[in-house]
Amino acid sequence: MVSGLLLLALRAAPFPIPHSPFPPQDTTRGKAVYVKWCAGCHGDKGAGDGPAASRMLPRPRDFTGAIYKVRTTASGQLPTDQDVLRSIDEGLPGTAMPAWKDRLSERERRDVLAYLKTFSAFFQDTSQHIVPLTFSKEPGGATSAVALKVGRQFYDSIGCWKCHGKAGRGDGPSAPTLKTDPGEPIFAADLHESWRFRGGAGTADIYRRLRTGLDGTPMPSFSDLIDQKFLTDEQLWRVAQYVRSLSPQRAPEVRDVIHAPRLPGGLPRSPDDSAWARVERYWFPLVGQVIRKPRWFAPAVAGVWVQAVHTADSLALRLEWDDRSESPDTPWLEFERRVLDHVTSDDSVPAPADLWPDGIAVQFPRSIPAGMERPYFLMGTATDPVYQWRWTSMPRQAVAGLARGLSRFDVLGGGSAPGAGARFADGQWRLVLTRALATADTANELQFEAGRAIPVAFFAWDGSNGEHDTRMAVSAWYFLALDQPTPPRVYLSPVVAMAVTLGLGMLVAVRAQRRAGAGGDGGGRSRA
Amino acid sequence: MRLPAGVRRYAEHPFWQAVTILVVAYVVIVFVIPLLPGSALVPKSVVLQYMATVLVGVLIYVSDNEGRWHRFQDPIRAMLVERRLKLVRGGVLVAVTLLVGCFTLGQVRTTVSAPPNLRSIHPAPPADITFRGKAMTLTGLENPLRHEADSLAAHLALGKRVYYENCLPCHGDHLDGQGHYATAFNPLPANFQDNGTIAQLTESFVFWRIAKGGPGLPREGAPWNSAMPVWEDFLSEREIWSVILFLYDQTGWKPRTWETESGKGETGKEKGDG
Numbered sequence: 074m075v076s077g078l079l080l081l082a083l084r085a086a087p088f089p090i091p092h093s094p095f096p097p098q099d100t101t102r103g104k105a106v107y108v109k110w111c112a113g114c115h116g117d118k119g120a121g122d123g124p125a126a127s128r129m130l131p132r133p134r135d136f137t138g139a140i141y142k143v144r145t146t147a148s149g150q151l152p153t154d155q156d157v158l159r160s161i162d163e164g165l166p167g168t169a170m171p172a173w174k175d176r177l178s179e180r181e182r183r184d185v186l187a188y189l190k191t192f193s194a195f196f197q198d199t200s201q202h203i204v205p206l207t208f209s210k211e212p213g214g215a216t217s218a219v220a221l222k223v224g225r226q227f228y229d230s231i232g233c234w235k236c237h238g239k240a241g242r243g244d245g246p247s248a249p250t251l252k253t254d255p256g257e258p259i260f261a262a263d264l265h266e267s268w269r270f271r272g273g274a275g276t277a278d279i280y281r282r283l284r285t286g287l288d289g290t291p292m293p294s295f296s297d298l299i300d301q302k303f304l305t306d307e308q309l310w311r312v313a314q315y316v317r318s319l320s321p322q323r324a325p326e327v328r329d330v331i332h333a334p335r336l337p338g339g340l341p342r343s344p345d346d347s348a349w350a351r352v353e354r355y356w357f358p359l360v361g362q363v364i365r366k367p368r369w370f371a372p373a374v375a376g377v378w379v380q381a382v383h384t385a386d387s388l389a390l391r392l393e394w395d396d397r398s399e400s401p402d403t404p405w406l407e408f409e410r411r412v413l414d415h416v417t418s419d420d421s422v423p424a425p426a427d428l429w430p431d432g433i434a435v436q437f438p439r440s441i442p443a444g445m446e447r448p449y450f451l452m453g454t455a456t457d458p459v460y461q462w463r464w465t466s467m468p469r470q471a472v473a474g475l476a477r478g479l480s481r482f483d484v485l486g487g488g489s490a491p492g493a494g495a496r497f498a499d500g501q502w503r504l505v506l507t508r509a510l511a512t513a514d515t516a517n518e519l520q521f522e523a524g525r526a527i528p529v530a531f532f533a534w535d536g537s538n539g540e541h542d543t544r545m546a547v548s549a550w551y552f553l554a555l556d557q558p559t560p561p562r563v564y565l566s567p568v569v570a571m572a573v574t575l576g577l578g579m580l581v582a583v584r585a586q587r588r589a590g591a592g593g594d595g596g597g598r599s600r601a
Numbered sequence: 602m603r604l605p606a607g608v609r610r611y612a613e614h615p616f617w618q619a620v621t622i623l624v625v626a627y628v629v630i631v632f633v634i635p636l637l638p639g640s641a642l643v644p645k646s647v648v649l650q651y652m653a654t655v656l657v658g659v660l661i662y663v664s665d666n667e668g669r670w671h672r673f674q675d676p677i678r679a680m681l682v683e684r685r686l687k688l689v690r691g692g693v694l695v696a697v698t699l700l701v702g703c704f705t706l707g708q709v710r711t712t713v714s715a716p717p718n719l720r721s722i723h724p725a726p727p728a729d730i731t732f733r734g735k736a737m738t739l740t741g742l743e744n745p746l747r748h749e750a751d752s753l754a755a756h757l758a759l760g761k762r763v764y765y766e767n768c769l770p771c772h773g774d775h776l777d778g779q780g781h782y783a784t785a786f787n788p789l790p791a792n793f794q795d796n797g798t799i800a801q802l803t804e805s806f807v808f809w810r811i812a813k814g815g816p817g818l819p820r821e822g823a824p825w826n827s828a829m830p831v832w833e834d835f836l837s838e839r840e841i842w843s844v845i846l847f848l849y850d851q852t853g854w855k856p857r858t859w860e861t862e863s864g865k866g867e868t869g870k871e872k873g874d875g
Contacts, residue, residue: 109851110774113765125765169769169781176775327784329715360782363770364830370770419835445716446824449816526713549787550826554713566709571702578694585681 103188106181111189114169119192127417128370129169132257139193140254142287143272145205148294151195153203158186167269167375206284206296211276212307215314224315227308231295233316236261241319242500244397247291249408249537254289258411261291263395263500264316266375268324280313325356325376330526330552333381333388340382340389344496344503349391352380359533359546364451365479367419371412372546373397373538377433377531383555388521389507392433392531399497400536401428401467409539424544429536430467435506436460436476436530437519437553447528450550452476458483460519462491462506466536469495471506475517479543485517510555523555615673619659626655718788723802724822726809733833741859742805746842753846760847763840771828776852786828793852800854807845807856811836 108117114133116122121135134141143160144152161182164172173182190196214220228234228241236251238244241264248261267274272282286294299306332353341348358376361369378393398405410426418424437460438448453459455477463482464471471493474484492507510521521527531548534540604612611617630651635642643651663673680686680693728740746756764772771790773780778792791798799807809817815827832841849856 113761113769113774123765124762125769128766169774171774171779171781173775176777330713332713358785360785361770363782364828366834444824445718447826450826450828454816524711524713526716548785549828552713552715556713559710563709564706567702567705570705571698574701575694575698578697582681582690582694585678589678589682 098187099184100188100191102181103184103186106177106185107188110173110177111185115189119189125169127415130257130371130412130416131168131253131259132255132415133170135255136189136192138254138289139190139195140289142289143282144285144288145208145281146203146285147206147296148286148288151201151203153205154186156205157189158182161186163273165271166274167266167271208277208281208284209306209310211280211314212310215276216318220311221315221318223308224311224313224318227304227312228315231298231304231312233312236291237264238397238500240499240501241265241316242395242397244500248397249405251291251408252411256411257415258408259290260373260397263375263397264319265395267317267320269375274317274320274324276310276313276317279316280310283309283313327358328355330554331355331379331381331529333383333553333555335523335556335558336382336384338384340384340387340507341391342389342492342494342505342507344391344494344505346505348382349380352382352391354378354380354393357531357548357551359531359548362451362479362543362545362547364547365543367424367543369540369544369546371416371538372533373535373540374533374546377533377548379531381553381555383510383521383523386511387507387509388555389505390435392435392504392506393501394433394533395501396431396497396535397500398431398535398537399466400431402537403428405537409537413539424539426539427541429534429539429541430465431502431536432463432465432534433502433504434461434463434476434532436532438528439475439517439519440515441519441522441525441527447550449478450530451547452479452482452532454478455481460517462508464493464495464504464506466495466497466502473508473518485514487514489514489518521555523557526552526554529553614676615663615669616676619663619673622659623652623655627652718826723806724819724825726806727819730809730813732812732838735838739805739809742803742808743859744804744808744842744845744856746839746846756843756846757850759840760843760845760850763836763844764847764851767832767835768844776848788826790828793848793854796854799848799852799856802857803859804842804845804849804856807848808841811841811844 107115107119112123114121114123114125114129115136116126116133119136121133123133126133139151141152141156141160143165144150144156146152146156160170162172162174164170177185195201212220233241234245235247236243236245238248238261243261243263245261251259251261253259262270267279270278270282271287272278282292283295285296286292295304295309298304299309334352336348356376356378359372359374361372363370374394374396376394380391382389406426406428413423413426436452439458439460448454448457448459452461453476458475458477460473461476461482462471462473471491472484473489473491474482476482489512493504495502495504497503508521512518512520519527528550529552530550533546534544535546540546627648630643630648634640664670680689726739729736729738731737746753749756769780770782771780771786772778772793773783773790776793777795778790780790783790793799810829812831812833814829814831815825816831818825818827836844845856848854
């Protein structure tokens with residue numbers, strides 16, 4: 074299909090594609106590509122108002138204003154062709170904008186770029202000279218303690234923390250007030266999730282955003298602070314290096330199975346227990362619940378980090394997820410109202426903003442399935458319920474119960490609630506949930522067993538984002554495995570195999586040597 | 602192209618040729634193949650099979666004439682007997698022993714992995730369904746909007762709107778099943794650009810899958826684990842037929858017709874890895 078389009082594009086082009094960086098662009102052909110692939114979000118007239126737009130935050134780009142976030146030009150300037158092409162090619166991570174590099178031919182991407190520039194009069198003014206800023210090379214020592222300390226120091230002194238927060242999770246004191254130029258609510262980026270940065274996750278990408286700012290958003294350019302000698306270019310690089318150091322080296326890989334090692338001692342029941350530092354973390358992405366009414370298209374929790382351990386008789390899960398507010402949180406009420414105003418709802422009357430709590434749910438089947446079949450992942454059904462732990466920030470407690478679909482949750486009584494320890498700090502919840510592996514209510518409560526693949530799923534609510542009930546973030550089924558300690562006899566067969574191999578090898582060598590000695594010149598055949 | 606004598610001695614020696622072929626084959630299978638468009642990482646068991654095939658081929662080549670076979674053995678024999686190669690000999694012995702140890706440990710140590718996710722790709726559709734209380738016969742049913750040639754453009758526009766308002770998060774801008782929500786679901790959303798989805802199906806089948814979603818899949822062939830919503834709760838009959846028009850128009854596929862269907866007998870039910 075794509076190659077077909079490419080072929081078509083080549084055939085239709087009356088001239089060979091030149092190698093110059095700016096080949097002639099065809100706005101007529103560009104329009105055809107735009108109408109087919111871009112207008113659904115960006116709108117027929119390029120105003121960022123296609124049918125998909127009202128269910129997206131951030132909104133699709135409005136090309137009529139020619140204001141672009143990701144540029145290499147100075148703040149307030151038009152982007153270069155390369156800048157816009159980069160966003161088309163690579164997409165904008167963390168948004169609905171995909172990378173078109175492998176989906177449209179180069180010709181089509183260039184043509185569509187030429188066409189979308191026609192939406193704004195600013196690009197028609199050819200007297201304007203669009204020049205990228207000159208960027209210096211990254212200074213060495215990116216990960217050294219000194220570099221990061223300098224970076225942290227300027228992160229504070231140039232005021233990054235005001236929006237991005239003390240720890241960089243987008244929870245600064247100004248964060249609830251942030252709006253784009255057209256008045257849409259916008260989150261300050263969570264600097265611990267660099268794989269969602271719109272302009273790329275590299276240190277050089279971050280440095281460029283610091284130099285150019287994100288036009289149309291409250292994120293300013295810091296180039297003038299260098300001009301004013303408030304800080305040096307190198308020190309701005311250090312800020313970029315510090316910001317980069319907050320996220321994992323690479324985007325977390327989603328793995329199917331959470332391995333819970335067996336601990337010899339007691340369970341770490343506190344969310345800050347140092348024992349958790351030695352346990353593997355697993356990342357699970359969460360997306361909006363868009364399956365049952367009312368759907369939710371703008372979830373605030375991008376995913377959850379999960380760790381698990383067990384002892385002879387109990388299990389502990391630690392869940393960590395970034396959340397900009399300890400809901401219910403009055404300063405965020407206005408932000409929540411803007412979110413609800415901007416995202417189309419399935420309800421005829423938009424839900425009013427309210428002080429909802431934060432929450433998370435961990436879901437298991439009622440018993441470990443024998444085959445491949447699991448209950449319906451979206452909180453079970455009336456006839457095949459699922460066993461869930463639900464924790465809320467207000468009241469701060471966890472309960473266990475049976476979910477029978479999205480609309481019904483029956484709390485189990487009689488001391489069935491899991492143990493819960495939660496802490497909120499710097500834009501992040503940390504929650505430890507514990508339970509005995511075996512319980513008395515075997516009909517309703519999952520009985521955990523070591524060495525089995527136990528289905529598990531996660532759901533999250535950010536109250537300050539207007540999330541409650543079906544307005545939530547969801548995951549698919551994954552698995553939890555309580556690993557058994559490897560019994561010593563397992564090590565027996567490798568040792569035997571190694572001894573046999575070594576013995577045979579030595580035998581072969583000795584025989585070959587003996588034969589070589591006997592044959593004089595070693596001309597006899599030996600085993601290869 | 603002439604190689605320096607030192608290099609040529611190795612390049613023409615059957616033992617080093619064999620080693621080179623094995624190394625190149627491994628690099629190609631493990632690193633080059635995944636880079637080719639449309640291919641994925643080669644699973645470990647398949648790598649093992651390929652490498653075994655290459656090894657057999659190499660052994661046939663080196664043993665195919667007596668002289669070459671002897672020359673092939675020379676370095677091995679030298680390694681085994683020569684006094685000056687004592688260190689190499691020891692190293693090879695230890696390395697082989699350790700390899701065997703690691704391999705055996707990997708074989709006997711049990712770790713819990715996700716159960717295999719075998720599933721049917723296209724379930725057998727029912728002959729009749731009830732759509733919002735109205736009985737519909739799927740067998741022989743065609744998209745009624747295709748007969749309204751005058752208003753086809755309007756239906757397509759409606760279909761496009763329905764798609765972007767509802768289907769986009771999972772099935773994506775390019776209809777390739779790679780929307781920004783896609784990676785959170787397993788199995789992944791259907792890729793309409795692929796020649797194995799709507800290109801193989803009648804429009805009535807597509808209507809049934811949209812209307813009834815994951816929860817409407819038949820008991821046989823389970824588990825499905827599909828996150829596909831039940832769209833009859835959201836969309837009218839006309840909206841569903843419109844979005845189907847859009848899917849075919851946007852991807853360029855032609856729906857399977859009932860004539861080809863009856864010619865081929867029953868609907869194709871395929872088993873595949875999710």
